[in-house]
Amino acid sequence: MRILVTGSAGFIGFHLAGRLLRDGHDVAGLDNFNDYYSVRLKRDRHALLADGPGASERFRFYEADICDRPALQRAFAEVQPECVVHLAAQPGVRYSITHPYAYQTCNLEGFLSVLESCRHAARKPRLVYASSSSVYGGNTVLPFSEEQAVDHPVSLYAATKKANELMAHVYTHLYGLQTVGLRFFTVYGPWYRPDMAMYLFADAMTKGRAIQVFNHGEMRRDFTYVDDIVDGIVRCVRAETFAPYEIFNIGNNRSERLMDMIGLLAAELGVTPALEFLPMQDGDVPATWANIDKLRAQTGYEPTTPITVGVPKFAAWFREYAAKNRE
Ligand SMILES: NC(=O)c1ccc[n+]([C@@H]2O[C@H](COP(=O)([O-])OP(=O)(O)OC[C@H]3O[C@@H](n4cnc5c(N)ncnc54)[C@H](O)[C@@H]3O)[C@@H](O)[C@H]2O)c1
Numbered sequence: 001m002r003i004l005v006t007g008s009a010g011f012i013g014f015h016l017a018g019r020l021l022r023d024g025h026d027v028a029g030l031d032n033f034n035d036y037y038s039v040r041l042k043r044d045r046h047a048l049l050a051d052g053p054g055a056s057e058r059f060r061f062y063e064a065d066i067c068d069r070p071a072l073q074r075a076f077a078e079v080q081p082e083c084v085v086h087l088a089a090q091p092g093v094r095y096s097i098t099h100p101y102a103y104q105t106c107n108l109e110g111f112l113s114v115l116e117s118c119r120h121a122a123r124k125p126r127l128v129y130a131s132s133s134s135v136y137g138g139n140t141v142l143p144f145s146e147e148q149a150v151d152h153p154v155s156l157y158a159a160t161k162k163a164n165e166l167m168a169h170v171y172t173h174l175y176g177l178q179t180v181g182l183r184f185f186t187v188y189g190p191w192y193r194p195d196m197a198m199y200l201f202a203d204a205m206t207k208g209r210a211i212q213v214f215n216h217g218e219m220r221r222d223f224t225y226v227d228d229i230v231d232g233i234v235r236c237v238r239a240e241t242f243a244p245y246e247i248f249n250i251g252n253n254r255s256e257r258l259m260d261m262i263g264l265l266a267a268e269l270g271v272t273p274a275l276e277f278l279p280m281q282d283g284d285v286p287a288t289w290a291n292i293d294k295l296r297a298q299t300g301y302e303p304t305t306p307i308t309v310g311v312p313k314f315a316a317w318f319r320e321y322a323a324k325n326r327e
Helices: 011-022 039-050 069-079 100-120 156-175 197-206 226-238 258-269 293-299 307-320
Strands: 002-006 026-031 059-063 083-086 126-132 179-184 211-213 245-250 275-277
Touching (some): 002 069, 011 026, 011 039, 011 226, 026 039, 026 069, 059 069, 069 100, 083 226, 100 156, 126 156, 179 226, 197 211, 197 307, 226 245, 226 293
Parallel strands (some): 002 026, 002 083, 026 059, 179 245, 211 275
16 A cells, blocks of 8 residues: 555654555655654654665655645645555643644644645545544543543643544545544553653653652553554554544553553663652543453454563663663
8 A cells, every 4th residue: 555654753653654664565754853852863763764674665755744735735646645644743741731832733734734635635545643542631431432522621732632533524524535533542662752751751760860750640541552553553544344434542451550650660770760749730631541442343453562561662772772862
């Protein structure tokens, strides 16, 4: 297949594009290398991808902003994708408290550009796009399932992801665009994002600093290893029987205590962590847990990586790359 991956220099996009190339697909990546976090990390991921297996024959890349409509349309016209996996976004719950307009521009206007490019493509591609577990916001019934109402977001980030699901619905309804929204649950692994808690903890622990633990440690997360997420995305790219408009949870189906993850990580890094317990942060939720029955039933998705296997893999990468390339 010809597949366009937006956000291909990002954490998930890099892993996905690599897997698609190894599977023999023609992949076009697109990214603007913005400086929300280390540009060097994004460039290093991109270099690995561009020099990796299959890339010389089957990978091309567009350095472009999804808000640059002519540039995006040019990429669509050249690639003529059969599927677009749209991962480029302004991520981060906490950053959306301090930088709200970044979310309006990238996650709303940018998402609209992607929808419009799909709509006007000569042959409309399937659009698989990143939503987020954060759309469940203030919901308290666990595990979260797609049948629950998601009308109570508690961060602007979550509101833009919910808006994406609504915008996609309009384009399915009006223009027959096939859309698949994936609600990712706390994805982690090698080549991780430096703004995410597991990375921040590893960074602080290896510098001998106290780690900040919010909600006094009473947090639970459905931590999903990146290879499992990529496997789920690939299943959604290839699925033949989807309805025109789909929304799926994609998680590990286990809600882990944050303190257990911290203990595992500290043991892997060989440190005894100092903990600074703090109250709940604005925009955050105390617990996430994905019901994955729908994706499992429709695609055979089955995550296989518990945190006892995934956290050591992240820690190994952290020691090998991140700790040696701190900015
Ligand atoms: N990682 C997670 O746990 C998680 C959880 C829920 C949802 N998501 C969503 O999954 C997607 C991928 O997340 P990630 O963790 O890989 O994030 P990431 O920040 O590592 O990747 C996003 C990539 O998109 C690029 N990008 C951002 N704005 C752009 C723009 N305007 N034009 C072109 N490129 C742009 C960035 O440079 C980056 O390389 C995002 O949509 C995110 O909101 C991630």
